[in-house]
Amino acid sequence: MASTQSKSAKASATRSDGESARWIFGLLLLFAGIFLVASVVFYYFDWRGDYSALHGIGSENPNFDDSIDNPCGRLGAWTAEMLVGRSFGLFGIVVPIIVTMMGARILRRRPVLFHHSVLSSLLVLILGSLTLGVAFDDGWGMFNSGWGGACGIEMGRLLSGSIGMVGCFIVLLGGWILTGVFINRNFINTVNRAGNVLVDKSGKLVGTVAQKVPSLQSLVVSRPREEEDDEQAAPAESGVREVRPTPPPAPVAEEEPQRERAVSPAAGGAQAAVAADDEEDDPFVVHPVGVAPVSGGVQTVNDYYARNRVTDDDPFEEHTLGAEEPEGADAAPLPSRLAGEEDEFVEIDLSDGMDDTGGAVPADTPAGAEDADAEENPFLDDDEPFTVKDAGAPAAAGDAPEGVVVTVEEHHDALVDEHRITTEAYDPLKDLVNYRRPSVALLEDYLSDSEVTDEEIYENKSRIEETLKNFGIPIQRIKATTGPTVTLYEIVQAQGVKISRIQNLQNDIAQSLKALGIRIIAPIPGKGTIGIEVPNRNKQIVSMYSAVRSMKFQEAKAELPVVIGRTIQNENYVFDLAKMPHLLVAGATGQGKSVGLNAIITSLLYKKHPAQLKFVMIDPKMVEFSLYAKIERHFLAKMESEEEAIITDPRKAVYTLNSLCIEMENRLSLCKDAGARNIKEYNEKFTARRLNPLKGHRYLPYIVVVVDEFADLIMTAKEVEGPVMRLAQKARAVGIHLIIATQRPDVKVITGGIKANFPARIAFRVMQMIDSRTIIDRPGAEQLIGRGDMLFSNNGELTRIQCALVDTPEVERIVEYISKQQSYTSAYNLPDYTPDSGGGEAALGSESSAPVKYDSKFAEIARDAVSQGQISTSMIQRNYEVGFNRAGRIMMQLERAGIVGRQEGAKPRDILYHDLPSLEAKLQELGVF
Numbered sequence: 001m002a003s004t005q006s007k008s009a010k011a012s013a014t015r016s017d018g019e020s021a022r023w024i025f026g027l028l029l030l031f032a033g034i035f036l037v038a039s040v041v042f043y044y045f046d047w048r049g050d051y052s053a054l055h056g057i058g059s060e061n062p063n064f065d066d067s068i069d070n071p072c073g074r075l076g077a078w079t080a081e082m083l084v085g086r087s088f089g090l091f092g093i094v095v096p097i098i099v100t101m102m103g104a105r106i107l108r109r110r111p112v113l114f115h116h117s118v119l120s121s122l123l124v125l126i127l128g129s130l131t132l133g134v135a136f137d138d139g140w141g142m143f144n145s146g147w148g149g150a151c152g153i154e155m156g157r158l159l160s161g162s163i164g165m166v167g168c169f170i171v172l173l174g175g176w177i178l179t180g181v182f183i184n185r186n187f188i189n190t191v192n193r194a195g196n197v198l199v200d201k202s203g204k205l206v207g208t209v210a211q212k213v214p215s216l217q218s219l220v221v222s223r224p225r226e227e228e229d230d231e232q233a234a235p236a237e238s239g240v241r242e243v244r245p246t247p248p249p250a251p252v253a254e255e256e257p258q259r260e261r262a263v264s265p266a267a268g269g270a271q272a273a274v275a276a277d278d279e280e281d282d283p284f285v286v287h288p289v290g291v292a293p294v295s296g297g298v299q300t301v302n303d304y305y306a307r308n309r310v311t312d313d314d315p316f317e318e319h320t321l322g323a324e325e326p327e328g329a330d331a332a333p334l335p336s337r338l339a340g341e342e343d344e345f346v347e348i349d350l351s352d353g354m355d356d357t358g359g360a361v362p363a364d365t366p367a368g369a370e371d372a373d374a375e376e377n378p379f380l381d382d383d384e385p386f387t388v389k390d391a392g393a394p395a396a397a398g399d400a401p402e403g404v405v406v407t408v409e410e411h412h413d414a415l416v417d418e419h420r421i422t423t424e425a426y427d428p429l430k431d432l433v434n435y436r437r438p439s440v441a442l443l444e445d446y447l448s449d450s451e452v453t454d455e456e457i458y459e460n461k462s463r464i465e466e467t468l469k470n471f472g473i474p475i476q477r478i479k480a481t482t483g484p485t486v487t488l489y490e491i492v493q494a495q496g497v498k499i500s501r502i503q504n505l506q507n508d509i510a511q512s513l514k515a516l517g518i519r520i521i522a523p524i525p526g527k528g529t530i531g532i533e534v535p536n537r538n539k540q541i542v543s544m545y546s547a548v549r550s551m552k553f554q555e556a557k558a559e560l561p562v563v564i565g566r567t568i569q570n571e572n573y574v575f576d577l578a579k580m581p582h583l584l585v586a587g588a589t590g591q592g593k594s595v596g597l598n599a600i601i602t603s604l605l606y607k608k609h610p611a612q613l614k615f616v617m618i619d620p621k622m623v624e625f626s627l628y629a630k631i632e633r634h635f636l637a638k639m640e641s642e643e644e645a646i647i648t649d650p651r652k653a654v655y656t657l658n659s660l661c662i663e664m665e666n667r668l669s670l671c672k673d674a675g676a677r678n679i680k681e682y683n684e685k686f687t688a689r690r691l692n693p694l695k696g697h698r699y700l701p702y703i704v705v706v707v708d709e710f711a712d713l714i715m716t717a718k719e720v721e722g723p724v725m726r727l728a729q730k731a732r733a734v735g736i737h738l739i740i741a742t743q744r745p746d747v748k749v750i751t752g753g754i755k756a757n758f759p760a761r762i763a764f765r766v767m768q769m770i771d772s773r774t775i776i777d778r779p780g781a782e783q784l785i786g787r788g789d790m791l792f793s794n795n796g797e798l799t800r801i802q803c804a805l806v807d808t809p810e811v812e813r814i815v816e817y818i819s820k821q822q823s824y825t826s827a828y829n830l831p832d833y834t835p836d837s838g839g840g841e842a843a844l845g846s847e848s849s850a851p852v853k854y855d856s857k858f859a860e861i862a863r864d865a866v867s868q869g870q871i872s873t874s875m876i877q878r879n880y881e882v883g884f885n886r887a888g889r890i891m892m893q894l895e896r897a898g899i900v901g902r903q904e905g906a907k908p909r910d911i912l913y914h915d916l917p918s919l920e921a922k923l924q925e926l927g928v929f
């Protein structure tokens with residue numbers, strides 16, 4: 001104990017030395033950086049004076065010149081001159097910014113070099129200085145060199161000398177765009193948008209030029225409606241119109257039904273005709289409502305505009321038809337905004353007689369008859385009657401009405417830019433987007449310099465050799481592999497020696513080595529050699545700090561990665577809880593179970609986001625998990641009716657487990673609806689937005705149910721067995737995983753049914769061999785040395801591991817760190833369960849606890865089923881000469897006892913026991929022999 005303390009004191013001392021050095025260096029860099037930033041900033045303003053002072057210009061004694069203007073003194077001025085004037089010019093300030101950043105990163109334990117922000121700054125530094133060098137060379141004499149500094153100027157000259165100014169422009173533009181994209185990926189969207197706008201504007205420019213220059217009339221610029229919509233939240237229906245000269249008034253007006261535009265019959269005075277074919281062929285819509293016949297006059301663009309002032313901003317345009325315009329309006333000058341709005345016009349077919357000078361509208365033209373959507377299309381053809389297509393305008397032929405006012409209201413339905421419509425995948429982490437996983441610095445690094453000496457290895461090897469020799473077993477070779485707490489001696493025996501002979505000498509070898517915890521592995525799977533594990537004299541502590549930092553864990557791609565400790569080969573042991581898919585943890589009291597559970601929970605907290613994982617914690621001992629109550633709203637799940645998220649009352653544990661069964665059923669039916677085979681596929685579909693939340697689909701977090709002291713629980717509430725079994729059998733596919741811990745590895749607690757569904761089991765040290773058999777179906781756990789020494793059995797494969805130590809203060813720090821962050825408003829809600837709401841479950845519990853009178857052939861049939869690996873009712877009938885009813889009854893009893901699985905369609909039933917010793921234990925438990 002004392003030696004462990006002194007070791008950990010030593011370890012903390014070494015660690016704190018490293019910490020101090022880090023702090024000192026980080027702070028030095030930080031302050032130096034800040035000082036340099038200040039120096040450069042002041043230098044920007046005082047460079048003339050500072051330069052003269054530094055170089056003794058105008059002074060007789062340059063070294064003692066005290067006329068430095070820079071408040072950071074001679075050192076500041078000199079460094080600033082080096083960075084600015086002599087190196088990078090205006091961008092010289094980036095260097096001290098990088099230094100400051102590096103200082104801060106060292107203090108925050110972040111990687112210093114090759115980090116994104118540092119690299120980005122370097123790119124900006126080089127490109128900035130080069131750009132200024134190319135653009136200004138040494139012009140203006142800034143900083144006594146130029147805007148880009150001496151380096152920038154030189155680099156600029158070199159570049160422009162080789163590729164010329166055009167090449168420089170292209171290289172720099174490309175460089176800045178790439179840098180922008182490197183700094184922030186979204187920048188690519190900005191570039192895209194800028195490109196679109198550029199293309200669009202140039203299109204408009206060509207249009208305007210074409211319209212201004214008559215010879216270019218034929219180059220009519222047309223812009224498709226979709227583009228217009230894309231570019232801005234454009235008016236949906238009324239946006240673009242077309243005015244075409246047409247033959248004299250056609251009496252037929254065609255109505256476009258989908259347009260909601262009310263025009264009073266008064267507008268019938270307009271001689272408008274709609275050429276439906278044109279409209280269909282052409283993406284551009286025709287303009288005004290009710291246009292009066294033009295008698296010999298010339299209507300110009302200016303006139304039209306002057307008489308139809310409609311503001312840009314007003315989405316509801318009001319046009320007055322048939323109302324007399326004030327005379328002055330005819331002669332009114334072209335509104336100043338005309339020039340700007342021309343850009344908006346899309347297709348203009350200009351007639352020869354167009355008068356650009358702005359002639360007045362003839363007096364006999366009914367005022368206002370040419371009302372139109374001025375914003376959209378102010379151009380009208382002047383010298384000809386023209387066809388006007390306007391949606392929905394019942395342009396009946398007839399005389400122009402007098403004094404009747406028609407108000408046309410058009411609603412411009414805003415459209416969203418197509419590119420802004422989100423097609424992103426659903427991000428479950430978005431709710432707590434700022435959530436930060438706990439820092440590894442919250443864990444203690446139990447550095448330990450206790451090593452297995454060569455002396456110790458030699459001694460052990462000699463004793464093993466001697467002992468075996470005494471029993472007449474010669475050996476060829478011994479290889480030692482040192483682990484944190486145990487050293488493995490691999491023995492290659494001489495040819496012809498049976499492995500079982502060495503196995504039988506296990507106790508003799510242990511006695512000879514005078515050490516507890518000898519475990520013989522004969523043969524080592526996959527090697528054919530014999531292994532003897534001998535505990536080290538000085539045992540190392542495997543810290544959770546080193547386990548979490550391990551590459552294996554950090555790079556684990558598992559759904560629920562857990563790093564539990566280190567193997568005998570000193571490798572970190574990482575497994576995926578989702579694949580286990582449930583875990584049984586057992587061991588005598590004080591052997592490291594609670595530490596093991598904390599290591600599992602901590603691993604998951606280090607890897608998962610609160611959106612991805614929830615825990616249900618059941619703790620009849622009341623003290624083990626109370627620490628985690630603080631992260632209720634981040635990581636815990638409970639029924640809404642429950643007050644506490646950590647369940648300590650056995651009855652409530654039964655309700656919660658039954659509630660988890662309901663959650664499991666709900667999830668199974670969601671998966672079925674979605675056509676997903678498991679939670680991973682389901683969540684993939686959901687995040688790809690292929691499942692409709694309105695149909696009840698939701699993102700499903702994993703749920704890890706941790707039950708400490710399962711023995712206590714099952715003793716006080718036998719009903720827990722029912723839901724636990726159901727969850728163990730079916731919940732794996734929908735992301736509900738169980739971890740059950742017990743210090744009483746009793747067949748009454750670890751029943752056959754539980755064992756059958758928990759292929760992954762952890763055994764800490766137990767007191768008797770039978771307990772080891774109960775847990776891992778073989779001896780070995782009774783020979784462990786305690787304090788986290790454990791055997792991990794996964795589907796029959798056994799690995800000895802030293803569990804990582806995570807102490808209570810470490811857990812407290814992690815929980816504190818998480819609890820201080822933004823959380824959900826409540827714990828994850830599990831469906832409410834009360835005995836009334838789910839009577840079936842309670843009934844199941846009581847039913848399973850009722851005494852059953854087993855058939856006299858029950859045990860025999862069970863044994864045969866396990867050894868043959870198959871069973872069916874007809875087989876029972878045939879082989880045991882029993883009738884159909886009796887065979888069916890026996891099968892039902894086997895199923896209820898958890899020896900065989902349920903009937904699923906035509907498939908043969910699963911045999912849930914795979915070896916006879918565990919079946920015997922079960923039969924014993926049932927009282928059948």
Ligand SMILES: Nc1ncnc2c1ncn2[C@@H]1O[C@H](COP(=O)(O)OP(=O)(O)OP(=O)(O)O)[C@@H](O)[C@H]1O
Nearest residue numbers: 588589590591592593594595743787788803804805
């Ligand atoms: N992995 C480990 N490394 C070093 N020491 C350990 C480790 N695990 C446990 N210990 C030591 O053993 C002590 C008991 O461990 P723990 O509380 O986990 O036992 P337990 O099996 O949960 O006991 P109980 O069932 O009574 O709660 C710890 O306080 C610690 O000192």
